[in-house]
Amino acid sequence: METLDRRDPMLCSGHAACPGCMEALSARHVLARMGPDTMAVIPPSCMAIIAGPQPYSSLRIPVYQPTLEASAAAASGLRRALDAQGRGQTQVLVLAGDGGTYDIGLQCLSSAAERNEDMLYVCLDNEGYMNTGAQKSSSTPHFARTSSTPEGKPTRKKNLTGIMAAHGVPYAATASVGFLPDMLRKIERAKAIRGFRILTLLVPCIEGWGLEDSGGMEAARYAVECGAFPLYEVEDGTRYTLNYSLRPRRVAEYLALQKRYRGLSASDVDSLQSEVDQGWAWLMRLIQPEDVPALP
Ligand SMILES: Cc1ncc(C[n+]2csc(CCOP(=O)(O)OP(=O)(O)O)c2C)c(N)n1
Numbered sequence: 001m002e003t004l005d006r007r008d009p010m011l012c013s014g015h016a017a018c019p020g021c022m023e024a025l026s027a028r029h030v031l032a033r034m035g036p037d038t039m040a041v042i043p044p045s046c047m048a049i050i051a052g053p054q055p056y057s058s059l060r061i062p063v064y065q066p067t068l069e070a071s072a073a074a075a076s077g078l079r080r081a082l083d084a085q086g087r088g089q090t091q092v093l094v095l096a097g098d099g100g101t102y103d104i105g106l107q108c109l110s111s112a113a114e115r116n117e118d119m120l121y122v123c124l125d126n127e128g129y130m131n132t133g134a135q136k137s138s139s140t141p142h143f144a145r146t147s148s149t150p151e152g153k154p155t156r157k158k159n160l161t162g163i164m165a166a167h168g169v170p171y172a173a174t175a176s177v178g179f180l181p182d183m184l185r186k187i188e189r190a191k192a193i194r195g196f197r198i199l200t201l202l203v204p205c206i207e208g209w210g211l212e213d214s215g216g217m218e219a220a221r222y223a224v225e226c227g228a229f230p231l232y233e234v235e236d237g238t239r240y241t242l243n244y245s246l247r248p249r250r251v252a253e254y255l256a257l258q259k260r261y262r263g264l265s266a267s268d269v270d271s272l273q274s275e276v277d278q279g280w281a282w283l284m285r286l287i288q289p290e291d292v293p294a295l296p
């Protein structure tokens with residue numbers, strides 16, 4: 001499947017991501033699908049490092065770097081300015097990390113969603129404050145070791161997609177570069193909708209998760225396959241659709257790929273499995289029966 005224009009990429013090579021980074025790969029696909037008539041808003045994050053400073057930006061489109069807490073407000077202002085110039089067709093795309101989304105930017109994200117601002121907000125969720133040394137965020141999963149929770153995070157990961165769907169926004173979805181056709185379809189779908197849209201992409205972090213340089217794609221697939229990161233989409237806050245209904249792996253297999261869970265006790269592994277099972281059961285209660293894809 002040819003998905004990227006290699007002759008004229010929107011994210012150029014030579015950028016500053018770690019080798020094997022799933023965030024750069026995910027962003028490259030998002031940008032390729034959004035096309036050149038797009039303006040990006042990128043708060044402080046690994047993505048801001050990957051984009052780099054002007055005039056050396058690795059992106060072929062204009063980039064506005066606001067403060068960490070202000071992405072959705074900055075994107076709202078950009079949207080209004082473009083509309084005032086008669087450029088309603090230009091897409092406003094936020095590429096923000098989980099710290100800037102689940103935590104520090106949540107207030108203005110919620111406000112922008114409530115106003116149904118016309119933007120695509122993409123959360124590049126690597127489950128921690130990675131570019132400042134892998135501290136925990138409220139997206140970090142239970143028990144994961146970070147530089148600020150060296151004995152393991154004592155609380156669970158926040159359910160961002162559930163929170164954003166509860167705003168009744170036109171489109172909220174999860175996606176993963178490990179399931180590329182599904183992710184590309186969701187980008188296209190979100191691009192075609194007007195109003196507030198949010199995609200949360202799980203991006204395994206080589207450094208912060210303690211993965212092999214070549215291990216990002218495997219972790220991206222295992223996260224979905226064990227049910228820790230279900231693929232689903234929500235329209236207008238009410239219609240939930242599950243996009244991958246299988247669960248061929250145990251959570252333990254996913255944890256074993258990552259050094260951030262090294263030495264986890266068997267009872268903690270069981271607890272995590274139960275939490276993932278509870279999250280899955282919550283989702284199943286919201287899915288309309290006809291939306292569950294048949295097992296192949
Ligand atoms: C209000 C505020 N607090 C802290 C910082 C320092 N800071 C810059 S980037 C960053 C980490 C952001 O984490 P995340 O949004 O998850 O992006 P990632 O680095 O993981 O890609 C922090 C804490 C800041 N710029 N502004």
Ligand code: SF4
Pocket residue numbers: 016017018020021022023024046126130131204205206207208
């Ligand atoms: S720290 Fe993680 S997310 Fe950031 S560039 Fe490196 S691998 Fe990518």
Ligand SMILES: [Mg+2]
Pocket residue numbers: 097098099124125126127128129130137
């Ligand atoms: Mg992060």
